[in-house]
Amino acid sequence: xxxxxxxxxxxxxxxxxxxxxxxxxxxxxxxxxxxxxxxxxxxxxxxxxxxxxxxxxxxxxxxxxxxxxxxxxxxxxxx
Numbered sequence: 001x002x003x004x005x006x007x008x009x010x011x012x013x014x015x016x017x018x019x020x021x022x023x024x025x026x027x028x029x030x031x032x033x034x035x036x037x038x039x040x041x042x043x044x045x046x047x048x049x050x051x052x053x054x055x056x057x058x059x060x061x062x063x064x065x066x067x068x069x070x071x072x073x074x075x076x077x078x079x
Contacts, residue, residue: 001073002055008071009033009051015040029066030054 015025023043024036035050037043055073058065065073 002052005055005065005068005071005073006048006051008068010044010048012068013044013047015043027051029068 009027009030012029013025013027015023018024018036022036022038023040024034025043025047027033027047030051033047033050033054035043035047037046055065059073059075065075
């Protein structure tokens with residue numbers, strides 16, 4: 001479930017080359033998710049890690065995770 005969400009987010013990622021030759025990436029709809037890297041592939045790997053950590057932080061704080069199209073992460077509370 002999380003790996004599919006990360007893969008969907010990576011497909012929606014926007015990459016750009018910033019002034020110093022570093023790549024930067026964001027994902028529309030995932031507020032606060034940003035990654036950088038010296039190469040496009042390094043940036044993509046970093047972005048995948050950032051997305052996964054972003055999901056885990058939101059789950060730990062009891063926050064919802066916005067769906068990406070038909071891909072969603074549903075968290076059930078254990079009582």
